[in-house]
Amino acid sequence: MDILERSLGRVEAPAELWDRVLEGRTTRRRSSAPWMLALACAAAAVAWAVYAPAVKSEDPAVVREWVKARTGMDLPLGASARVRVTGARVVRAGRVEVAYRAGDRVGVVLVSNGRSHGGRLSVECEAPACGLCHS
Amino acid sequence: MVLEGHDRETGESLQTGGSLKTIEACRRGDRDAFRALFETHQDRVYSIALRYTGERARALDIAQDVFVKLLHNIGDFRGESGFETWLYRLVVNRCLDERRSAHRLMGLVGDLFARADEASALDAMLRSEMQERVQRAVALLPPEQRIVVVLRYTEGLSYDEIARVAGVSSGTVASRLNRAHKFLEKKLKRL
Numbered sequence: 001m002d003i004l005e006r007s008l009g010r011v012e013a014p015a016e017l018w019d020r021v022l023e024g025r026t027t028r029r030r031s032s033a034p035w036m037l038a039l040a041c042a043a044a045a046v047a048w049a050v051y052a053p054a055v056k057s058e059d060p061a062v063v064r065e066w067v068k069a070r071t072g073m074d075l076p077l078g079a080s081a082r083v084r085v086t087g088a089r090v091v092r093a094g095r096v097e098v099a100y101r102a103g104d105r106v107g108v109v110l111v112s113n114g115r116s117h118g119g120r121l122s123v124e125c126e127a128p129a130c131g132l133c134h135s
Numbered sequence: 136m137v138l139e140g141h142d143r144e145t146g147e148s149l150q151t152g153g154s155l156k157t158i159e160a161c162r163r164g165d166r167d168a169f170r171a172l173f174e175t176h177q178d179r180v181y182s183i184a185l186r187y188t189g190e191r192a193r194a195l196d197i198a199q200d201v202f203v204k205l206l207h208n209i210g211d212f213r214g215e216s217g218f219e220t221w222l223y224r225l226v227v228n229r230c231l232d233e234r235r236s237a238h239r240l241m242g243l244v245g246d247l248f249a250r251a252d253e254a255s256a257l258d259a260m261l262r263s264e265m266q267e268r269v270q271r272a273v274a275l276l277p278p279e280q281r282i283v284v285v286l287r288y289t290e291g292l293s294y295d296e297i298a299r300v301a302g303v304s305s306g307t308v309a310s311r312l313n314r315a316h317k318f319l320e321k322k323l324k325r326l
Contacts, residue, residue, distance in 0.1 A: 003323060007269035008288040013181035014191075017198055018173060024203040 056087040063088045067096055073113050158218065161209045173202055179290065180226050186285040187230045189274045197233070201225050216299065223286070223300040230285075231278050272322040280315040283308055 055066040060077035063085050068074050070090055075098065077085050083102040090096055094113040099106065160168030177198070184197035204225055212221050273281055279301075286292045286300060294312075298305045 003265070003269060004273075004284065004288040004319070007266045008186045008273065008285065010178055010182040010289055011185060013177040013198065014195065017177055017181060017195060017202075018170075020195065020199040021173065021202040021206075024199050 054087075054089045058084055058086055060085045063098070067098075071096060071113070073111070075111060155214065158209060158212060161206070169206060172205070176222060177202075180222070182289050183223075183226050183285055184230060186270070186273065186289045187281060188233065189270045193233065197226070197229050201229050204229070220296070220299055223290075223292075224302075227282055227286070227300055230282055269319075269323060272319050275322070276315050276318060280311045280318075283311045284315045284319075287312060 054070075055063060057063050057066075060079055064075055064077045067088050067090070071094065073094070073096060075088075075096070077098070083100050085098060086101050086106070087099045088096055089099075091110070096111045097108050098111055099108050101107075157168045157171055161172060180201050181194055181198045184201075185191065185194035188194050188197065201222075205222065208225075212218065273284060276284060283297055283301065286297045292300070294305045294308045297308045301308065
């Protein structure tokens with residue numbers, strides 16, 4: 001099937017891969033069971049419901065602007081058919097929760113402006129041990 | 136692609152795998168040797184992961200895990216099979232270990248954030264309708280068929296080579312490819 005050869009060819013690995021390998025050499029992520037993942041995300045959803053978001057909007061540009069104005073963090077939030085931003089909350093300096101909805105499911109991801117990541121944004125789940133999210 | 140350290144000095148080629156000298160150096164903790172091994176195989180490992188998962192973030196996770204495992208476990212490589220075959224096995228096993236439940240959510244998290252490098256050639260290529268449809272169709276294949284398709288069309292491995300990597304018979308490879316082809320033909324017949 002020619003179309004497979006044309007479409008599934010080899011690509012160049014991103015330059016960040018080497019840095020990630022060096023990071024992973026000393027801090028390997030723990031694998032997580034699916035139920036842990038579901039639990040962590042459910043906890044995130046509950047937490048989000050209890051603590052009202054500081055900004056509620058389904059417009060990524062509005063949320064992005066709001067976060068940038070308060071924290072200086074420029075989150076590259078975008079529109080997607082599968083998942084929609086619903087709001088954001090500043091947890092503390094350099095740490096923001098972004099709420100999203102995907103179909104019937106709601107969830108929260110934590111975004112950190114971590115020094116340990118060379119100034120890059122780090123995205124993680126509400127439960128640090130879940131091993132779901134990566135910088 | 137630039138090869139650093141030992142292989143440049145000795146003139147040995149890593150194109151067909153890791154030289155024993157380089158592998159020995161990796162075992163001794165020689166960072167330059169590991170970097171050379173990484174440089175040689177990074178595109179191969181990442182491409183398999185990307186074609187298998189269809190998502191850049193997950194492919195990066197897999198490639199990272201494979202190289203970290205390679206670094207820690209290179210002492211297990213005895214040279215009984217070729218280095219590439221051994222490496223392919225690491226990649227294939229890691230791909231097949233991906234948990235479906237984690238996939239979906241990770242994909243969603245990835246979608247939440249517009250990627251800064253969306254203008255890259257890779258993403259531009261992946262955005263083309265045909266390739267997206269092919270990638271989506273491949274993603275619908277069962278894992279055992281999908282990995283065989285990736286090894287065949289991304290890496291160009293023969294049935295026998297795929298069989299050695301996947302630990303199944305050549306007949307099983309042929310059967311899985313045949314079923315995958317039928318499925319993909321049906322899904323992609325309008326292309």
